Amino acid sequence: MNYLIFIIYIVLFTLLFDFIRKNRRLNGLFKKDIKGPWSLPIVGGMYLINDNPNRVFSKLSKKYGGIYKIWIGETLTMVVSDPEIVNEIWIKQHDNFINRPKNITTEIFSNNYRSLNFGDFSHWKYNRSVISGHFTKTKILSSKVTEIVEKQLEKLITSMDDHSISKIPFDPYIGFSNYSLNIILNMVVSKDIGECLESSQAFITSIDEIFKMVSTNGPQDTLPYLKPFFKKDINHFKYHLNKIKSMIHSIYLDQIQSHDPSNPRNILDSFITDFKSNDIDNLLQICIDLIVAGTDTVANFLQWFALFCINYPEIQDKLYKEIIEIAGKDCKNLKNEHVSKMSYLYGCFRETLRYRPVTPLSLPRVAKCDTYIKDDIFIPKGTSIIQNIFGMGNDEKYISEPNKFKPERWVEYIKQKENSNNNKNENKYYNNLDKISIPFGLGKRQCLSPAMAEQETLIAMGNMILNYRFKYDGELPLSEKEVYSITIKPQPFKISLEKRT
Numbered sequence: 001m002n003y004l005i006f007i008i009y010i011v012l013f014t015l016l017f018d019f020i021r022k023n024r025r026l027n028g029l030f031k032k033d034i035k036g037p038w039s040l041p042i043v044g045g046m047y048l049i050n051d052n053p054n055r056v057f058s059k060l061s062k063k064y065g066g067i068y069k070i071w072i073g074e075t076l077t078m079v080v081s082d083p084e085i086v087n088e089i090w091i092k093q094h095d096n097f098i099n100r101p102k103n104i105t106t107e108i109f110s111n112n113y114r115s116l117n118f119g120d121f122s123h124w125k126y127n128r129s130v131i132s133g134h135f136t137k138t139k140i141l142s143s144k145v146t147e148i149v150e151k152q153l154e155k156l157i158t159s160m161d162d163h164s165i166s167k168i169p170f171d172p173y174i175g176f177s178n179y180s181l182n183i184i185l186n187m188v189v190s191k192d193i194g195e196c197l198e199s200s201q202a203f204i205t206s207i208d209e210i211f212k213m214v215s216t217n218g219p220q221d222t223l224p225y226l227k228p229f230f231k232k233d234i235n236h237f238k239y240h241l242n243k244i245k246s247m248i249h250s251i252y253l254d255q256i257q258s259h260d261p262s263n264p265r266n267i268l269d270s271f272i273t274d275f276k277s278n279d280i281d282n283l284l285q286i287c288i289d290l291i292v293a294g295t296d297t298v299a300n301f302l303q304w305f306a307l308f309c310i311n312y313p314e315i316q317d318k319l320y321k322e323i324i325e326i327a328g329k330d331c332k333n334l335k336n337e338h339v340s341k342m343s344y345l346y347g348c349f350r351e352t353l354r355y356r357p358v359t360p361l362s363l364p365r366v367a368k369c370d371t372y373i374k375d376d377i378f379i380p381k382g383t384s385i386i387q388n389i390f391g392m393g394n395d396e397k398y399i400s401e402p403n404k405f406k407p408e409r410w411v412e413y414i415k416q417k418e419n420s421n422n423n424k425n426e427n428k429y430y431n432n433l434d435k436i437s438i439p440f441g442l443g444k445r446q447c448l449s450p451a452m453a454e455q456e457t458l459i460a461m462g463n464m465i466l467n468y469r470f471k472y473d474g475e476l477p478l479s480e481k482e483v484y485s486i487t488i489k490p491q492p493f494k495i496s497l498e499k500r501t
């Protein structure tokens with residue numbers, strides 16, 4: 001009996017200690033401290049988080065401000081949605097926040113922090129400098145990449161034609177994932193998914209399964225001492241990663257036979273020459289980083305765009321009007337030269353990324369050392385930092401009518417910027433759209449290639465609307481609530497395609 005009471009005391013004492021540890025001030029008794037919700041022992045603030053952490057975090061920022069702390073299990077986390085503080089962390093003091101947090105899923109995904117997306121500074125810096133050269137704006141607009149994009153677009157439009165003729169609704173999740181996956185696969189290994197695997201769906205499912213777990217603050221990452229209980233989930237994650245890895249590995253073995261450094265056929269060929277180490281495993285992981293990062297993001301973006309076209313037919317009509325005004329009614333195939341003149345199309349691109357940014361919480365960073373922001377905001381070493389891209393672009397403090405999908409706000413904003421912006425609001429960020437809508441992140445470790453994302457989405461958006469009217473056979477409006485993993489996508493829906501004549 002005494003033994004049992006002793007154990008109960010120990011447990012209660014441990015819980016109390018954990019409660020005090022998680023709710024203590026971070027910056028001494030008399031200095032300014034960052035606020036945040038109460039954290040419970042063990043789970044911290046996880047009890048507050050539901051299926052839509054981007055919305056929960058945005059709601060909490062209304063109460064606790066543009067930077068606040070929340071323990072996610074064992075991880076002290078700060079969520080940032082104040083543009084001034086975002087600028088301080090991601091631009092001015094970027095070196096202190098250049099790394100990503102370490103946990104079981106990022107460790108597995110990054111080959112022990114050696115790759116690109118989740119690599120540690122020393123590895124990341126070298127990897128990124130080698131890779132960046134392949135993703136500059138000039139490279140992306142080169143005839144080679146444009147050719148790849150145009151070929152995949154042709155396939156997308158052909159598949160849409162089949163659906164419009166047969167009147168079988170088009171599944172945007174499958175159609176757009178094939179489009180974005182084949183573009184990045186062709187850039188990296190000069191192949192379509194059908195040439196690598198029997199089923200493209202299996203590959204897309206694997207990417208989805210990886211995104212559901214990597215860096216999403218799941219319990220396997222945030223409660224590390226419970227790791228044995230999540231063995232099954234971790235094995236599931238490894239299984240999907242290994243499936244993609246073995247596919248890339250067999251392509252590598254094939255390609256190395258005929259590798260000619262003076263005549264690179266694709267990015268993998270260039271990497272074989274550029275990377276000066278024999279770390280093949282890491283080289284393959286970097287290829288996977290590119291493929292995974294370039295597929296779901298673009299596919300989900302296009303799904304949101306299609307959904308907004310259905311929900312707001314007047315916007316779809318206005319877009320079509322701009323397209324035929326610039327390209328002419330007889331044009332059946334828009335090129336980059338057309339697209340670059342379309343301000344409303346660009347407005348649709350930017351507004352989709354503001355309203356439903358596909359990576360709503362970006363990829364997290366971690367504080368390399370104790371750091372002060374704006375002199376008095378203290379961020380302890382090891383704190384995870386979340387950039388709430390969704391919260392910043394959807395906050396009425398920074399934007400008028402945040403809950404309205406309004407592409408024209410971008411057209412007006414860009415016109416205003418050209419005629420020297422005179423923002424009369426006291427808040428210098430109010431309706432300063434470039435500052436409050438940052439879908440690709442900011443600073444040295446921002447998205448590798450916004451240029452590529454822009455090129456493959458704008459041309460697809462323009463050509464799809466030039467050729468079809470998007471409709472939905474069912475009750476409208478379609479739900480605009482997001483399904484969250486590390487990226488957000490709409491609830492499944494299908495598009496009825498009406499060929500324009």
Ligand code: HEM
Nearest residue numbers: 116117293294297359362363440441442445446447448453
């Ligand atoms: C609509 C499309 C896309 C969006 C919204 C997007 C957004 C982002 C964001 C927010 C990050 C995290 C940046 C940070 O930590 O500050 C990121 C990282 C990254 N993105 Fe994108 N992305 C898109 C498309 C692409 C494409 C097409 C590629 C092509 C390869 C790509 C490659 C990457 C890579 C490699 C990283 C990791 C960068 C690093 O750690 O150095 N993304 N992206």
